[in-house]
Each structure stands twice: as C-alpha cells, then as structure tokens.
Amino acid sequence: MNILTAPLTRRQAFKAMLGLSGTVASAVLPMPALASTEEHPAHPVAPPDAVAMLYDSTICTGCKACMPACNEANGLPADTLLSGGIWDMPTGLNAKTKNIIELYQDPKSDEFAFVKKQCMHCLDPACVTGCPFGSLKKVDLGAVTWNSSLCIGCRYCEVACPFEVPQFQWEAWNPKIVKCEFCYDQRLKENLEPACTAACPTGAVIFGKRDALLDQAKGRIAAAPDKYYENRVYGEHEAGGTQVLYLSSVSFQKIGLPKLGSTSLGHYATKVTSIIYKWLGGPILMAGVLGFAIRRNWNRHELERLQHEKETGFPDQL
C-alpha cells in the first residue's frame, strides 16, 4: 500500500499536520537569521585590522635572507638533504621549511623571476573550513595558526589548500602540521613584523595593513604601466582574497601561483550544507519523515509477522 493513499486516523492526521507546520516553520523562521550572518560569503571583505605581506617579484634579488630568518624565528632545522649536510637547501615548502624563495627560469628565453612561497593567509581559508576540530584557526590580524592539541592528523588541510601550503611531518612520531603562521606567536603578538619581512634587505617583501599595501601595490602598477603581469595584484581576489599579495612581471602561473576563481572555497563547499545543517534542521527533519514512514511500516510488518508465525510456526527474524 502506498504511503500517500493509505487511510489516516484522526490522530495520525493531527500528527501529520503538526509535522508539516513544523517543516514550514523551520523553513521560514530562520530565514532572517541566515541572511544576516553568512559565515562564508562568496567574496569576503578583509577586516580593517587585517595585516598583509606584499611581495614584489621584480624587486627580489633572490638573496634568500628571509629563509634563515624564518627558520630562526620558528625554531626550524635547516633542510640539508640536497647539500650533503652543509647548508639549508629545500626544494619547496616541506616539513622543515615554512618559507622559501624559488627561481623560475624559462628554458628558451632569458626570462626569469624569483617567487616567495609561504602561507597565503586567505581571508576565508579552506583549511580552516575543513579542519574538523578547529586546530587550524584564523586568529586576530588574520593570521592562520595551527594548534597541536586539537589536530588529529587527518591531513584534510593539505587536500583543501589550493596553494598546497600545509606540510605534514611524515617522518615524525608526533607529526605536526608545518605552515607559516605569520610569526603570530613569535613576533606579531609583540607588535613586531614577521621575521621574513624584517630580514628582507631590498624591500621586496614588506609588511603592513592589507588595505594600505593593496593601495601601495596599485600605486606601483599605475606608476609603471605594463611592467606588471596583467596589471593586477595577485591575492586581491584569488580564492576570495588573501593576505599575501604578489606583484610579478611574468605570468603568475609560471612562477607557481595557481589560477583561481574569485569565490572563496569555503563558500563553494558550504553554501548548501550550511543551510541543511543549520541547527541540525535537515537531519532532524529527515529523522521525522523517515521515523513516520518506518513506524507505519513497522506496524504493518508486525501484523504480517504474527500472521506468518501463526501460519507456519516458524519464529520471525528481525
């Protein structure tokens, strides 16, 4: 018998009406609340106190002074695997390297550029959205930090990060997630700028408020039209905006910055689920609907069971 055509008793009809009105209410009532506090807007706006780094690839001379400064501030060992144990020589961001200067060189022309890699401190970080127990967190000033006592080591942050920044200590018994934390605990809290910007002798990477640095970067583009690739700042809109901004004369993709849309990944991933799971509304509603159907069918099953047991003498199994 179909559930829709089955006759209802008066009590069941009241129950169904109660359920339906509850459904309508749960759909209508939270609407204003939803509209006012969207946790992951598609295009997040940086808070006024958000700090940033501006890296200008055309100024960087590749001296790598920022790398030992970073290692010293964060207590990281030198990655001496390739240099035969002599000096720090990482091939990319890894479990011993939170900050690196990489060289891009075109094999055909003499085009080249340096690029500094570290955490981009997104305005709406995908790693923070994905982290199950809030080990990765966007703290004040916008730094994205990692808390060892909450991390279960699921490595979802590595899957989620579009810049492939978080690094897992594969060789450690007590593995940690290694990523640039904007020197938050080490320096930012004490009103000092991060170790890398403090160490940079040429001013290729500078520290400041995000709004101010964005204006400064746009000023540099206006002062020298067509010097910079696409005449734009990388990180202004990428993945909803980042707190590390890049200027480069060669293609951003060539120096290893991915081509990304302007929508934040957190918005893309949670825009439907945040409505379904709001106050567990969807699961509770589903439980109500399924519970109603299962109860009805359970009663029918019980009648059939008793009849079956009477007819055959075999006990019914659940």
Place this chain on the structure above:
Amino acid sequence: MTSPPLTINSVTSDNRGTTLINHWQAGVPVTTGPVLTPLLAFLIGLAAFGFVLAGIRLVSPLGPFSAMNSVYAWGIWKTFNVMTLTALGSGPLALGMAAWVFNRQNLHVVMRTALVSGFLFYATGLVALGFDVGRPWNFYSAAMPWRWNSESAMLEISICMPLYCAVFLSFEILPLFLERLYYTGNDKARAFLRHVSPSIRKAYPYVIVGAYVIPLMHQSSLGGLLLLAGDKIDPLWQSPAMPWLYLVAAALCGFSFTIFLLLIACLRYARKLDGGVLSELANLLSGVCFLFLAIRATDLIWRGQLHSAFAFNKMSLLFLLETSLILTPAITLRFRRVRETPRALLNMSALACLGGMLYRFIPTSIAYAPMRSTSYFPSVPELVMAVGYISLGIVAFVLAINYFAVLPGEASTWDHAFRPFGWKRRATSPAAMLRTVTTALEKGV
C-alpha cells in the same frame, strides 16, 4: 565442482522467469562442510600479515611506511578502503530504506546479508582510518561538542561513521546474535532474552531511524569533502552535485553489491535462489543507476562540461568507462528476462559495482591533480595493509554466515540447532550420517 547448478526453482527443468514464489523466508546458517577451507586459511594469513604491518605502523611514523606525501596527502587507506568500500557497505542503507521506508516487505529477508557485509566494510574502513591518521590520540575531542568545527565535512564523517557503525548498525544486527544465544544458550540466557526482547522490539523502529539518517549524512559528506579540493579535481568530477552523487552512488553500490554477494554466496553454498527478491533488487538497482546517470548528465550540462566528457583524452575515457559501466546494467536490468537470469544478474551487478566504485574512487585519486609535480602510487606496506583489511572482512563474513543465521533460505531448512563454536568436521550428507548410525548400531552401542 559438484554443487548443483544455479536454479531459481527447485524443479529440475529450466523454468526461469516463471516463478513468483518467495523461497527465501528466513536467515539460515551454513551448516554443511568445514568452516576452515584452504582459501579461508589463506585469507586469514593475509589478514594476519596486514595486522603485523599495522602493529609496526603503531610504532612507526607514516613516512617510511607509505608513499603518501604532502601533495597527495590521502593514500589508498582513505581513498579506497574508506571512500570507495563504504559505498559497497551501504547495503544496509539502500535495502533498509527500500524495506522499512518504502515498505518493500520482500527485502527484509536479505537485510541480514546486507547488514553483516555493510558492518564489516565500515568496521574495516574505520580500522584503516585509525592507522591512517597522524595524531589519533587527539580524537577525544569528538566527545567535546564545543570543539567541533560544525562546518567541516570531515567532522561530520569522523563522528558519524564510528557512531553509525558502533551504535546504530550494531543495534540493527543485534537480533542476529541474540537469536543465536537464544537457541544455543542455557535456560537462564533464554529467560533473560525473553525478558529483554519486547523492549528491543519496542525500541527497534525508533533506533533504526538513526541507522538511516546518519549514513545519509555521512555518505553525502564524503562527496562534500572533495568540494574543498576545488580545482585540484578534474572538472568532470568536481561539481556542487558531488555530495548527492556520492550518496546515490552509495545506494547503487549497496544494491549491486548485495545482489552480487547473495549470488556468490548461494553459488558457493549451493543455496536455492529466490527469483522474486533478486529481481526486485535488480529492478531497484536499475532505477538507482538511471537516477545516478540523470543527475550526472544534468550536472554536466548545467556546468557546461559536456564537451570535456567527449574530448577522448584520459579523463574523458575514464568518464566514459565509468558511465558505460553504470549504463549497461541500468538498461539491461529493465528487461525481466535479464533480471530473472542468475548469470546475467551476477554480471550486471558486478558491472554496476565497478561503475559505482570507479565514481567514488576517481575524484579522490586519478582525477586529483595538484599543480606540484609529484606522483603517488601506494607503497607495498600500504597495499598489504589495504588487502589485509579486506581479507579480514571476508574472513569475518564467512565466519558470520557459518555461525549465525545470515544468508537467506527457506524457513523449512532453518537449523535451530546451529553449528556450535567448537564444531568438529563430521559426515554431513544424509547417506553418510546413516552410515555412521548403522556402524554404531553394528558395534552394539
């Protein structure tokens, strides 16, 4: 092999497609033949080898153990043992929804097969997860709701999967164990079970609501996980419809794997097949396949990616393979004659299984292409452990069907005595039993 050929009915002539009689009425334990076959011993060996490696993994970091790296941070334990195989383990969800919610009463008799296989897929997947995570000692946060990041799909999975397996699924298969205890236990146990069984029956319809809501949540969240990976996943798979598709693929794999498993088990233990139940399952499977393909096609057209499906590059060919593996059973199982032919049913359910598994596996690994030029292929210990978990599941399933009333059969063949745990091999055929009785009589016992 001397077992009788597959027949839908007990009549010897070929009357395929003519019977509508429901032969399966109850779960019946396997009571013939030895439990420990050479194949089972081999599988126990594989499982043991896997667990020796797992023991080493307990005291070793992940690095020397696996080929995973920070670019491909998830290896086959997550992408295959969890993301792919729990789809096969969604039989309890798919069949239970059909039986309890949509009132397909015929399917209750095969629920136990689905429940036991589903439980084992989930349990082995969770064991795999336990050895995969880097800092398992911090998992106690799961018991502290104020630490939960409620917007994380990973949180949903890491809480709901163990909860489902340990509480709801376990409760749903509890009657299996209680029943055995009732028929093999002493009077005290029987009195206790008579005392508690009314309250279990009373709670049952309420508790199993959780057994359907929770997998609906986490099976879709497995697809939701991959949304955050964004452009790393090929646009043929990366889509906002992924949570829905992962859920429908779970139902697809759940139905097809249950059909496959029933046919294989009945073939192995020379059980009679029930054309009615199998054909109803196949009918549902075909419907779910069409639903999957409809969502997939709508999604591709909606996102304007239809051209990349027919670009005939590597990804497009993979997509076409996956789609044809699902389309073939979808179409063929529309025909009643195919649905009621065991051989065709076995082949088609195997194809649907493969197609669903491919859909669940590809976006996590083959179509997952981060920009940094690194590759991942599972290392030998990773593969051995993955195989070990699967072997453990098979061994546990074989033991379960031997000692508990799992596989469906005719009620008249139900052996109330059950096979006791310390069972010794003895003659099983009636003729052989007669022979032992007569020799005993001759000896004057």
